[in-house]
Amino acid sequence: MGNATPLSIILPAKNEADGLRQTLPALRSRFSDAEIIVVDDGSTDATAVVATEHGARVLSSPYSMGNGAAVKRGARAASGGILVFMDADGQHGAEHVAALLAKLDEGYDMVVGARDASGQANFSRGLANGFYNRLASWMTGHKILDLTSGFRAVRADKFKEFLHLLPNGFSYPTTSTMAFFRSAYPVAYVPIPVAKRVGTNSHIRPLKDGVRFLLIIFKIASLYSPLKLFIPTAVVFFLTGLGWYGWTFYEGGRFTNMSMLLFSAAVIVFLIGLISEQITNLTYRRDG
Structure with a gap:
C-alpha cells in the first residue's frame, strides 16, 4: 500500500449535520490517525460545514445522487487499505468499529455489523430484511445475519473490484455482500446494537418500498446464482x-x-x- 493511510472511514451524508456533530468527535477520539471522509450527497443543511469543522475530508456533490453513489465516491477517494462504511445519523457507534476491525484481522475480507430486531426501522422492514437474510443464506449456503446493514469494514482492494456493480441507490450493501460471496471472499458478521437516528425518521413509502423489495430479491439471485x-x-x-x-x-x-x-x-x-x-x-x- 506504500504510504497509504491504513484505515479510511467513509460516511455518506445527506442533511446529517446533527448526526455528524455526534459521530465525528467520537470517531476522531478513537481513531486519531484514520482518514475520515464525509461524502455530502447534495445536502441543503450545514453537513459540509460541520464535517469540515471536525476535521473530516469532505466530498461534496451539487445534487443528490444516492447513498450508493456516495459510497462509490468515498471508496474511490479513500487511501486506506481498510475501509469502514457507517451511517452519519448516529445509529452506528464509533465504539463498535474496533469489533469489526478485530474480526477482519482474523482473515476475513468483509465484516458486517449485524443488527437485531430492535435495530430495524419498523416492523415491515424488519420482516423484509429477515426474508432477504433467509433467501441470501439459501442462495449462498452461508448464514447471513444482516444482508442490508450499511455498517461494515472491508479490504479496500477487494471492495474496489466491485464498484462497477454497485447501484447508486440504497441496495449497495446487498450488492457488495453477494459479490463477495460469489467471488469466494470470506464474510463475517458481528452483532452490534443500533441507536436511534439523530434527526427526523425516514418516511415509509409502501409502494416504493414494495417495489424495492422485489428488485432486491431479483438482485440477490442475479448476483449469485440465477x-x-x-x-x-x-x-x-x-x-x-x-x-x-x-x-x-x-x-x-x-x-x-x-x-x-x-x-x-x-x-x-x-x-x-x-x-x-x-x-x-x-x-x-x-x-x-
Whole structure:
C-alpha cells in the first residue's frame, strides 16, 4: 500500500449535520490517525460545514445522487487499505468499529455489523430484511445475519473490484455482500446494537418500498446464482401446467391452450435462467 493511510472511514451524508456533530468527535477520539471522509450527497443543511469543522475530508456533490453513489465516491477517494462504511445519523457507534476491525484481522475480507430486531426501522422492514437474510443464506449456503446493514469494514482492494456493480441507490450493501460471496471472499458478521437516528425518521413509502423489495430479491439471485431462482420458478410453471392438463384430460379429454401456455412459460423461464447464469459468470470474470 506504500504510504497509504491504513484505515479510511467513509460516511455518506445527506442533511446529517446533527448526526455528524455526534459521530465525528467520537470517531476522531478513537481513531486519531484514520482518514475520515464525509461524502455530502447534495445536502441543503450545514453537513459540509460541520464535517469540515471536525476535521473530516469532505466530498461534496451539487445534487443528490444516492447513498450508493456516495459510497462509490468515498471508496474511490479513500487511501486506506481498510475501509469502514457507517451511517452519519448516529445509529452506528464509533465504539463498535474496533469489533469489526478485530474480526477482519482474523482473515476475513468483509465484516458486517449485524443488527437485531430492535435495530430495524419498523416492523415491515424488519420482516423484509429477515426474508432477504433467509433467501441470501439459501442462495449462498452461508448464514447471513444482516444482508442490508450499511455498517461494515472491508479490504479496500477487494471492495474496489466491485464498484462497477454497485447501484447508486440504497441496495449497495446487498450488492457488495453477494459479490463477495460469489467471488469466494470470506464474510463475517458481528452483532452490534443500533441507536436511534439523530434527526427526523425516514418516511415509509409502501409502494416504493414494495417495489424495492422485489428488485432486491431479483438482485440477490442475479448476483449469485440465477438458476437457483429460475429453476424453481420453471418447475412451478411446469407442474401447474401438468396438473391443469391432467384435470382437463380427465374432465373432457382435452389438451387446452392454458396447459400449453404454462408449459411454454416453464421452458422460457428456464432458458432465461441459463442466459442469466452465463451473464453472471461473465460479470465476475477476471482476466489477469
